[in-house]
Amino acid sequence: MDRDSRSEVGRVLTPATGRRDAIIAGMMSSPEAPIAAPATPARSQPASLSDLFFSFTFLALQGFGGVLAVVQRELVEKKHWMTRDEFVEDWAVAQILPGPNVINLALMIGDRHFGLRGAVAAVAGMLTFPLVLVLCLALVYTHYAALPQVAGALRGMGAVAAGLITATGLKLASALLKHPLGLPLCIALGAATFISIALLRWPLVWVLLVLGGLSCLLTYRKLGEARP
Numbered sequence: 001m002d003r004d005s006r007s008e009v010g011r012v013l014t015p016a017t018g019r020r021d022a023i024i025a026g027m028m029s030s031p032e033a034p035i036a037a038p039a040t041p042a043r044s045q046p047a048s049l050s051d052l053f054f055s056f057t058f059l060a061l062q063g064f065g066g067v068l069a070v071v072q073r074e075l076v077e078k079k080h081w082m083t084r085d086e087f088v089e090d091w092a093v094a095q096i097l098p099g100p101n102v103i104n105l106a107l108m109i110g111d112r113h114f115g116l117r118g119a120v121a122a123v124a125g126m127l128t129f130p131l132v133l134v135l136c137l138a139l140v141y142t143h144y145a146a147l148p149q150v151a152g153a154l155r156g157m158g159a160v161a162a163g164l165i166t167a168t169g170l171k172l173a174s175a176l177l178k179h180p181l182g183l184p185l186c187i188a189l190g191a192a193t194f195i196s197i198a199l200l201r202w203p204l205v206w207v208l209l210v211l212g213g214l215s216c217l218l219t220y221r222k223l224g225e226a227r228p
Contacts, residue, residue, distance in 0.1 A: 044080040056125030069164040
């Protein structure tokens with residue numbers, strides 16, 4: 001039996017070996033074949049203007065005593081319209097602009113996705129139904145404001161609102177790990193801001209101008225040093 005015949009017999013007797021040889025031959029015949037990269041899931045975003053309107057309406061109706069915690073949970077953790085870092089950056093801008101913080105944030109998010117129409121839809125969602133609810137509650141409050149139970153309930157809601165804001169701040173603190181200034185300096189600036197406003201009772205506008213301007217300048221210089 002010649003060599004070619006023995007080779008054919010070996011492939012018949014050992015089919016697994018034959019399959020292995022075929023796979024190796026295919027790999028050697030096309031060594032430059034590209035390997036498909038795993039597909040990256042699409043970024044979530046509002047489906048329409050009505051989706052934007054009702055989403056912010058739902059956020060506003062949950063925001064008893066402040067909507068910061070609700071906005072962060074809904075937009076970042078549930079809807080995934082923003083990352084945690086993006087939320088921290090946008091909220092910082094909304095914080096220093098004139099007007100209510102969450103309204104400024106709604107304006108930026110709506111404009112980012114649908115332009116002027118999106119900004120109007122987002123702000124309308126934040127204001128329409130809550131305005132009706134507040135007017136109704138104001139009528140009720142005028143009749144029962146003198147009751148001690150009502151005053152105690154309002155003080156209790158203030159404590160809950162403070163707890164929500166504190167919890168959200170602690171949850172977002174992990175974003176500082178990626179900040180160009182580094183975690184120690186970020187903590188120092190945050191502590192200085194807290195002491196200036198909460199303990200020393202300095203005007204908010206001067207604290208923002210001094211400490212906010214200083215942090216922006218330091219971050220700008222740090223980013224400039226990191227560029228090649």
